[in-house]
Amino acid sequence: MLSLGIETSCDETAVALVRDGRLVGQKLATQIDVHAVFGGVVPEIASREHLRVLPVLYRELMQDTGIDPSEIDVVSVARGPGLLGALLVGVSFAKALSVSLGTRLVGVNHLWAHLLAPGLEQELRFPALGLLVSGGHTHTYRIDSSTQFELLGRTLDDAAGEAFDKVAKLLNFPYPGGRFIDELGRGVAPDTGLFPRAFIDTPSLDFSFSGLKTAVANYIQAHPELVLDEMGNIESVARMPRERRDLIATVCASFNWSVADTLRIKVERALKQTGKVKSIIVAGGVAANSMVRTVMQELAESRNIDLVLPGLQLCTDNGSMIAYAGGLLAGQGYCHGLDLEAIPRGRVVPLDWRECRG
Known part of the structure; x- marks a missing residue:
C-alpha cells in the first residue's frame, strides 16, 4: 500500500510517501526563519506559507521519487490538533487530491502519529x-x-x-x-x-x-x-x-x-x-x-x-509519520469522507473513521 502523507498542523509543511510501512521519499519546508522575527508562530503567516509551498513540495516529491500519482492508494492528512487555518490548508489539499485521483482519504490524529512514527524504524x-x-x-x-x-x-x-x-x-x-x-x-x-x-x-x-x-x-x-x-x-x-x-x-x-x-x-x-x-x-x-x-x-x-x-528526524513534525499512520488505518479498512473536519488544538479529535474496503 502506498500512502501519501500531508502535514500542515503548525509551522512545518511536509509531504511524504510510505509504502508498506517503509519511507519512499519526503519533502519538508520549515517556517522557523519566518516566525523567529516574532518570537513564536503567527497563525495567519503559517497558513499562508502552507498555501504557498504545499503544491510545490507535492510536485517535487512525485518528481524525485518517480512515482505516478495514480499509484497512490491513500491520501493521509493531519487533521488535528493544531492551528485551524494551517490544518485547513492541508485538509483541503488532501480532499482535492483524493477526489482527483479517485483514492481513499484518511484523516490522521497528529498526536497519535508522533507516537507511531518510530514504527518506521523499528517494531512497535x-x-x-x-x-x-x-x-x-x-x-x-x-x-x-x-x-x-x-x-x-x-x-x-x-x-x-x-x-x-x-x-x-x-x-x-x-x-x-x-x-x-x-x-x-x-x-x-x-x-x-x-x-x-x-x-x-x-x-x-x-x-x-x-x-x-x-x-x-x-x-x-x-x-x-x-x-x-x-x-x-x-x-x-x-x-x-x-x-x-x-x-x-x-x-x-x-x-x-x-x-x-x-x-x-x-x-x-x-x-x-x-x-x-x-x-x-x-x-x-x-x-x-x-x-x-x-x-x-x-x-x-x-x-x-x-x-x-524515534530518530531525531522523526521527533519534529514531518510527513512520513502522517503517511505511516494513515497507511495503518487504511490497511485496517478505514477511511474518511469529504466531510472530514480539521480539529483545532483544545478539541478532541473524533474517532469517526468508517469502513472503506477496496
Missing part, C-alpha cells in the same frame, strides 16, 4: 505506555494498538516544549530556543534544588509547567547577567567570560533536569496505574532532548521495559 510492541512531549502537548497514553489510545494524562497549561521555548526567549535565544538550552546544559551537572519539579505533589497524571516557567523567569529577573546582551546562539555564549558562561550553562542544565525528572515521575506513576506494558514510546519534539532521552532510558531499564525512541 503493544501494549505500550506512550509519552508525547512537544511544543503544544505533553500527554501520556496507554496504547493497545495503532488505533487504540487511552489518554492518561494531559497538558493543563504550558506544555514542556512551550516552557523550553519561553525560557530560551527569556535568555534571549532565538525561536525555537529549546535546542539551545539542551546544548548548553549538556554535560553540565544540574543544581537539582534550583528549580521546582512542576505539579508532582498530587496523584494526577496531568502536566503543568507554568509554575516551573515562572520560577525560572523570577530567577532570571534576579540575575540579569544570565540574559544575552544581543539575541545569540551557542557561539555567542562560548565567547563570554567563563564565570558568566558557567552560570548560564548551570541554569540550562537545572531547568532541563526539572523538566526531565517531572516527566520521569509522571511516566513512572502512569506505569503503576495502567498495568503491564511491553514498551515505553517517547515521541514529539522534546523527545530529541538529550536529558529526556537519558532519563527515560534509565527508567525503562529499571523497569526492564523496552524503550522506543
Whole structure:
C-alpha cells in the first residue's frame, strides 16, 4: 500500500510517501526563519506559507521519487490538533487530491502519529505506555494498538516544549530556543534544588509547567547577567567570560533536569496505574532532548521495559509519520469522507473513521 502523507498542523509543511510501512521519499519546508522575527508562530503567516509551498513540495516529491500519482492508494492528512487555518490548508489539499485521483482519504490524529512514527524504524510492541512531549502537548497514553489510545494524562497549561521555548526567549535565544538550552546544559551537572519539579505533589497524571516557567523567569529577573546582551546562539555564549558562561550553562542544565525528572515521575506513576506494558514510546519534539532521552532510558531499564525512541528526524513534525499512520488505518479498512473536519488544538479529535474496503 502506498500512502501519501500531508502535514500542515503548525509551522512545518511536509509531504511524504510510505509504502508498506517503509519511507519512499519526503519533502519538508520549515517556517522557523519566518516566525523567529516574532518570537513564536503567527497563525495567519503559517497558513499562508502552507498555501504557498504545499503544491510545490507535492510536485517535487512525485518528481524525485518517480512515482505516478495514480499509484497512490491513500491520501493521509493531519487533521488535528493544531492551528485551524494551517490544518485547513492541508485538509483541503488532501480532499482535492483524493477526489482527483479517485483514492481513499484518511484523516490522521497528529498526536497519535508522533507516537507511531518510530514504527518506521523499528517494531512497535503493544501494549505500550506512550509519552508525547512537544511544543503544544505533553500527554501520556496507554496504547493497545495503532488505533487504540487511552489518554492518561494531559497538558493543563504550558506544555514542556512551550516552557523550553519561553525560557530560551527569556535568555534571549532565538525561536525555537529549546535546542539551545539542551546544548548548553549538556554535560553540565544540574543544581537539582534550583528549580521546582512542576505539579508532582498530587496523584494526577496531568502536566503543568507554568509554575516551573515562572520560577525560572523570577530567577532570571534576579540575575540579569544570565540574559544575552544581543539575541545569540551557542557561539555567542562560548565567547563570554567563563564565570558568566558557567552560570548560564548551570541554569540550562537545572531547568532541563526539572523538566526531565517531572516527566520521569509522571511516566513512572502512569506505569503503576495502567498495568503491564511491553514498551515505553517517547515521541514529539522534546523527545530529541538529550536529558529526556537519558532519563527515560534509565527508567525503562529499571523497569526492564523496552524503550522506543524515534530518530531525531522523526521527533519534529514531518510527513512520513502522517503517511505511516494513515497507511495503518487504511490497511485496517478505514477511511474518511469529504466531510472530514480539521480539529483545532483544545478539541478532541473524533474517532469517526468508517469502513472503506477496496
